[in-house]
Amino acid sequence: MTQPPPPPPNQPPDPQGGFGAPTPPQQPPQEPGYGYPQQPPADPGYGYPQQPPAQPPYGYPAQPQQPQQPQQPQQYGGYQPQQPVQPPYGYPTQPQQPYGGYPGTVQAPVAAPGGKKLSAQLQIVIAAVVAVVLIVGVGIWYANSESGGGKDDEAKSSAGTSQGTSQGGSGGSGESKGTGGGGSEKPPADTQAKLTFQVPKPAVPDVTDVSGSWITDKAYVKTGINSIVGYDLAKGTPLWTLPLVGQICGVSRHVTADNKLPILFEATKRVAPRYYQQCTEVGLVDLDAGKLLWSTSITGGSAGDQKARFGEITVSGKTVAAGGNDGGAAFDVANGNPRWKPQVSDQNCYDMGYGGGAGLVAVRKCGPYDSQYVLIQNIDPMTGAPVSQYKMPTGVKYASIVSTKPLVVAADVGDSADDGSGISDFFSLDEKTGKLKAKITADADQYAGRCRSTKVESCTKVVVNGNRLYVPTEEHEGSTGEYGDETNELIAFDLTTGRTAPEKADAGDKYTLVPLRMDGGDIIAYKSPPYDKGGRIVAINGVTMKETLLLENPADPSINDIENSFSPDYSEILYRDGRLFMSAMMLSKPRASASPDDKEPLVVSYSTK
Structure with a gap:
């Protein structure tokens, strides 16, 4: 069928002009845009009833913004009832009513049996006793609320599954605490x-993007020049080379269960003087056999009768989906047959790209150039029919999908993230209804997650599991205050409330934590080292945030120099079963003055085996 498909049945009316096909937006109001949560009243500081300081402690954001009750009760696409004002996370609220005869307040005067008033001295004594009982009782309640039910609850949470972001668990006090442990990676x-x-x-005549690397049971696979190459896991010798008619220009972050990888590539090889070709070809690669199973192209959208150009590609279930400025298209994994094609919309809408994996989510841009807006649509992978949608706030030009289940979106609202990270806020959405659950503000000066703003599925340093989002802080001075003593922490956010979890992981002095992926309920993270140490791979329990060392690289200066040439921001880092691979993402024409000793490798591998 063509894309975009009709809206799902029995949906409430969209105040912006219809589900999936909104009209151009009206004059924006003075208040923040539709679907954009408001700032709640300030809460008291942790353990202190006075006004909190202007800035939160390092590594913890200000109280998250929760959406307020809109004026019209039937709003759709971001409407969320206002939540009651709550104290900071981990601080107990005042009991509203006595439970089981438990006193809530001390009252005076106290009447004696027979209607006689007690003496003033006796009233003081009774009041003091009641106050002591109240303090002890609240203390016990507070201790229990902090522990979340003790070891039993922790054991239940740790029993989770290894399904990555699709599963989670609940802890005490009504807070969903995610899943911890249960990963397949064990320390050797x-x-x-x-x-x-x-x-x-390899030598290249001009700048060449070689993003893309994967690990299978048989090989380490890396994008090459007009090719994909599979290397022996232990030796690094080529096992197979898949030649292509042109350079790879897009790869999926996800593969199928049987190691099939969707790719985008150019129809011809690049030639001087203009070292560039259009990205139009879609293909599926068998990573085990090193074979191109099928390839195709498609017309439509703003490309008209020409081949549609795509910027990125992903896979979900039996569907390969590609998006770009010419619109979005989808293909059957089995044979490459189109499921839907790019199509020009009378609302100037097109799918910029898709988030894949457990679900399929489209990031859709609509409206005239001077008043464009972005929609997040959870869609049926087989038909493209929207299941739900959420309109991003005014000021959002692009959006990135961090996770499809649970649905987490990152965006730079109003270009407020001036550090190039592409993230000012995370949006936790209900994938079934499209409603906003929580908006998590992540100050770009404080948090180190990154997304390429024009790419839908490009976020790094952020991972999701169960009901938690994990984000590292920016580097800051460590405990010694010495030169080179930078460190950071890994912070967890609750996707229902937007609050930070009380647990966090510390990188330790002179190390920096970089989350790579989930392994069951564990976070696999790389610890970027100081100049005189080797890097580490650790597994961090997603609930307790306790780490387990899996691998440590040599501290030899020459080996350390090679490792430090692979910056986590501009390299790909993969770990699996005792093997660490680090690879370049971009190649440049060699400098004439470069010596043989200055050459950095395309790939370097470390192993505990």
């Missing part, structure tokens, strides 16, 4: 790794 008998191999960089 000896965690000390050795450098196993290096792959040299």
